[in-house]
Amino acid sequence: MYDSLRMQSVQSPIIPVVGELIRNNPGTISLGQGVAYYWPPPEAIAGIQKFIADPANHKYKLVQGIPELQAAIAHKLSTENNISLDGSRIVVTAGANMGFVNAVLAIADPGDEIILQLPYYFNHEMAVTIADCKAVCVPADDDYQLQPDSIASAITDRTRAVVTISPNNPTGAVYRESDLREVNAHCRRNGIYHISDEAYEYFTYDGAKHFSPGSIDDSAGHTISLFSLSKAYGFASWRIGWMVRPERLYMSVRKIQDTILICPPVISQWAAVGAMEAGRRYCLEKQQMTADIRRMVLERLNDIADLVTVPRADGAFYLLLRVHKDTNPMELVSQLIEEHKVAVIPGMTFGMEDKCYLRVAYGALHKETAAEGIGRLVEGLGHILAT
Numbered sequence: 001m002y003d004s005l006r007m008q009s010v011q012s013p014i015i016p017v018v019g020e021l022i023r024n025n026p027g028t029i030s031l032g033q034g035v036a037y038y039w040p041p042p043e044a045i046a047g048i049q050k051f052i053a054d055p056a057n058h059k060y061k062l063v064q065g066i067p068e069l070q071a072a073i074a075h076k077l078s079t080e081n082n083i084s085l086d087g088s089r090i091v092v093t094a095g096a097n098m099g100f101v102n103a104v105l106a107i108a109d110p111g112d113e114i115i116l117q118l119p120y121y122f123n124h125e126m127a128v129t130i131a132d133c134k135a136v137c138v139p140a141d142d143d144y145q146l147q148p149d150s151i152a153s154a155i156t157d158r159t160r161a162v163v164t165i166s167p168n169n170p171t172g173a174v175y176r177e178s179d180l181r182e183v184n185a186h187c188r189r190n191g192i193y194h195i196s197d198e199a200y201e202y203f204t205y206d207g208a209k210h211f212s213p214g215s216i217d218d219s220a221g222h223t224i225s226l227f228s229l230s231k232a233y234g235f236a237s238w239r240i241g242w243m244v245r246p247e248r249l250y251m252s253v254r255k256i257q258d259t260i261l262i263c264p265p266v267i268s269q270w271a272a273v274g275a276m277e278a279g280r281r282y283c284l285e286k287q288q289m290t291a292d293i294r295r296m297v298l299e300r301l302n303d304i305a306d307l308v309t310v311p312r313a314d315g316a317f318y319l320l321l322r323v324h325k326d327t328n329p330m331e332l333v334s335q336l337i338e339e340h341k342v343a344v345i346p347g348m349t350f351g352m353e354d355k356c357y358l359r360v361a362y363g364a365l366h367k368e369t370a371a372e373g374i375g376r377l378v379e380g381l382g383h384i385l386a387t
Helices: 014-023 042-053 067-081 096-107 122-130 148-154 177-190 247-260 266-278 280-304 329-340 367-386
Strands: 088-093 113-118 134-139 159-165 193-197 223-228 241-246 318-323 357-361
Touching: 014 329, 042 266, 067 088, 067 266, 088 096, 088 247, 096 122, 096 159, 096 193, 096 223, 096 241, 096 247, 113 122, 122 134, 134 148, 148 177, 159 177, 177 193, 241 247, 266 280, 280 318, 280 367, 329 357, 329 367
Parallel strands: 113 134, 113 159, 159 193, 193 223
Antiparallel strands: 088 241, 223 241, 318 357
């Protein structure tokens, strides 16, 4: 029997690996997987009743999403992101990850190049490999900010897109508007796409501001914007996001999505309509606790500043720690779980293989659990790295 060589080259998802270690060590507090601690608003549950009320909802619906959700998204994009749909269209997807796969398949052929920022989001790198394309990784600076000149230098005649994620997973960085504008301009001049993943748009702190490249004048023809309800609305398992992509890609994306999905889950779409009726206010109220936990985590990590560096992280709910000691990151993660009952994610899964990095996710926990978890992490790192 033959197994695809292409799939053998795709990295294995790290979350299930760490999850198995957690299950084998009961009582472990996870600072690993990136999800919000809260659940969808009551309006989302009420939306399910609208779904149930119409028997036609049990049949296939439009590939691009139901009209009610399309309208809610269009209003949100206009009022919150300053994104016009003149020259663009919305396609509702099963989460932002599916939007990214749609984008790569629609714009690239085997052997083409997609520029990712290093550290990258592992599912992006996996999707590029699955599409038989090449991920070209451009390192961020020491604060995990974009380096537009380096990105421009990496563009070749095989480049099809530059990908940015802001606020960022795995670093928590919020990219400067000026840098995003510069990257977008490089894409326009070179006739390539700017894929902007904005799943964490509401998660910003200490005065940081989210900026949508799709709001730039004359950007509609080369900008693909990806959004998700998974984080901000506690919608992770409901699998609803959307992409805003140029008109010319409409048929290609429809072909891809019709083949893979037919249509996004209609019951989840109706729940999403309800969630968006609750609106941004619901998300921001819930995120006050996340902001408080972030401050606590940063304060506690300062106690081991001689062992780890914590670059500035004004967004999402992640920190990517630089460990000062040259040690195997997966072995360090295993030790933390087995000996100190706290889990984090090794940086190698984000492409950071030269030194030891650890991603800390603090969005899934309530204050008391988060305090205990970060206490275990600080104690564990202090014990392990000092020996």
